[in-house]
Amino acid sequence: MKPNVLIIGAGGVAHVVAHKCAQSNKQFGDIHLASRTLGKCQAIIDSVHAKGSLQRPGALHAHALDALDVAATEALIRDTDARIVINVGSAFLNMSVLQACLQTGAAYIDTAIHEEPDKICEAPPWYGNYEWKRREACEAAGVTAILGAGFDPGVVNAYARLACDEYFDRVDAIDIIDINAGRHDRYFATNFDPEVNFREFTGTVWSWQDKQWTPSKMFEYRKDWNLPVVGKQTAYLTGHDELHSLSQNLDVPNIRFWMGFSEHYINVFTVLKNIGMLSEKPVRTAEGQEVIPLKVLKAVLPDPASLAPAYTGKTCIGNMMRGEKDGRERTVFIYNICDHAENYREIGSQAISYTAGVPAVAAALLIADGTWDVRRMVNVEELPPRPFLALMAKMGLTTWVREGERDVLLEEQAETVGV
Structure with missing residues (x-):
């Protein structure tokens, strides 16, 4: 069974992720987009249809979601039966979305390090302040979490x-x-x-x-x-x-x-x-x-x-x-x-969004085919690079x-x- 994908966010990078998921939807099931503004999600879906991006006929759905609400995000993951969550919303969302994935078993992908609204440029290594504290939980739950799978990082x-x-x-x-x-x-x-x-x-x-x-x-x-x-x-x-x-x-x-x-x-x-x-x-x-x-x-x-x-x-x-x-x-x-x-x-x-969004979808495809489905938390440099780079060249x-x-x-x- 092909995995359903939930894209969180409705900005420029989410636009790219939706189009690229659609272009590869033979490997995916249904594609869902969620953000606080339902209209932005629907506009992206409309653009996918307008550009003819779907590789084959498939379902795209828009949802309203406050992704800081872990319970609501968990419920949406379950309702959509999403097995891969691509978080390209604000960096403030990372830990909430990651927690929802831990509670549902869905794979997690993001493109930037977590941030707190009242803190900037935190003490290094920054990942140690947030995401890496969930390493053991990911491994115990068998959840694949790929951090920073954009271009830089990624x-x-x-x-x-x-x-x-x-x-x-x-x-x-x-x-x-x-x-x-x-x-x-x-x-x-x-x-x-x-x-x-x-x-x-x-x-x-x-x-x-x-x-x-x-x-x-x-x-x-x-x-x-x-x-x-x-x-x-x-x-x-x-x-x-x-x-x-x-x-x-x-x-x-x-x-x-x-x-x-x-x-x-x-x-x-x-x-x-x-x-x-x-x-x-x-x-x-x-x-x-x-x-x-x-x-x-x-x-x-x-x-x-x-x-x-x-x-x-x-x-x-x-x-x-x-x-x-x-x-x-x-x-x-x-x-x-x-x-x-x-x-x-x-x-x-534009190219800045394109370079950030394509790698996230490549990571999702590699999870879907098992190449990167490692059942633990990793940064991109901990994974084999050639399959990732070869796939992106095709994309x-x-x-x-x-x-x-x-x-x-x-x-x-x-x-x-x-x-």
Whole structure:
């Protein structure tokens, strides 16, 4: 019997997940979408039908749900007979949805680390504060829980594992580089949930250097990278989800995350932060209303999904890795290039949502066929990477490998890679 899938969330990433589940629905049963706003779920379902995304005739259903309510989420999982839950709602939902999966036996997938509304940039390793506390419960219940199965975190974790297993005898450094070289027609916008986006950049930047956690400030360190397709790009050292698991699961002394920002973004961000608009703490207005500045800002900024029609350009996300193979120094860049306009033509999405949503569905397919149905909690780097990367290539996200001046598709290379 093919597993029913429950998608929690109705934003840009959920849009991609729904379309990609529909494109592979020979492997799935019914597909369900749930969020607080029923109309958003129905709009996604309508877009699936409008694009003709269903691989074969199948059922899609919309549900209203407050996923912070564990009992309600558990009841919906049981009512829909969902065996795989893909959580692409707010990062605040992770622990509630995970608990509902533990109580029903459904497999759990998310794409980001859990957050609490009143805390930002928590002490590393962040997973240890929340998800990893449920490891024993998952194993005891035989529940598969795959954490951070987006692109970063997610695919970059698989790139790191692949490199450690096949490209190097010893890895000295992993620099994860995330560049969006695309352009939209808005004065200022974030590419995913503004609240989550800004929270990443308003606290301490934690990186893993010389086998220890090293603090710095946002925009304190910058570096120019010469990358495939997008060319020379400036990126800034920042903290990110995958560092918190890779540092614990791989024996690599230096793991850093670099993200590209335009000068315009930095200038607007700095003004917003300096005047207090990025604060997650409530304030009281002169009229006596209590508001959270960051939530007000989220309400007035463009919905990230609305950027898709006018988005042009490409993204480049990958791992620059240095180490040793057969006694010789080696540098390899494993990466993906994604095109905003192509993604919009295919399913009405922009590339940031596309790169986050496709891997989550690939993980669900690998659970469905048993390859990744491990009956315990894992981060992506704890799983075999090649089936994941090969499946994503068929779904629209190809992996390239650059060494020196040569770029080669991963699937054209042998399972074991020499110098």
